[in-house]
Amino acid sequence: MSETIQQPDPVMAEIGRGMELGQRGERDAARRVFAGVWDGLSEDGDPFHICALAHSMADVQDDPREELVWDLRALEAADLVSDERARRAGVASPVAAFYPSLHLNLGDVYRRLGEWDLAREHLARGLDAVGTLGDDGYGQLIRGGLDRLAGRVAERVDDRPEGPGPSSA
Incomplete structure (x- = not known):
């Protein structure tokens, strides 16, 4: 064969x-x-x-x-x-495992833009999809990012730099 x-x-x-x-x-x-x-x-x-x-x-x-x-x-x-x-x-992994990271990034960028409702929406969608991730380093990285984003959104932490800058998720 x-x-x-x-x-x-x-x-x-x-x-x-x-x-x-x-x-x-x-x-x-x-x-x-x-x-x-x-x-x-x-x-x-x-x-x-x-x-x-x-x-x-x-x-x-x-x-x-x-x-x-x-x-x-x-x-x-x-x-x-x-x-x-x-x-x-x-x-x-299935394509469904792409979504926690995609929503994490969107939630974080909306947070940095001060779009709190959209940040919460994508955080929720990321958390809903997190079960598709494995219990490996990548899964832990994304879960940790979602946890940090949840804290920042809950406290409305606005750590946007004065000018454009890289993501902080």
Whole structure:
């Protein structure tokens, strides 16, 4: 019996390169990589690619309004990703496990924009979806982020910087 060897996905590889740059603090370089990927995607492109790219691009925005645009694109695209498509990309969990992180990011950016009702709405949606996460490091990271966001929203902590700045979730 022969096994099909999955070829590397060049779009995801480039997104991964941008993520590495962002994690090293090279936010401008990461934005350039992500913008190049975005320019290469068609408007009706693969929702998995769009979701991954938008989710990552949001993380390297300096202006929370721009971050919000990308976070909303990621959420919209996630709604179009099938579990089968995610599985083909090597994602072991169902697409439902994307939502706690997507809603965490939206809740936090709405909080930083002073949009408290929307922050609470996305916090609630993230908490509703948290059961889809595994009990691993990633699941703990997202749960911790949701817990911190809940505290900030409950206390209406407005730690927005004077100018644009990175996410604090």
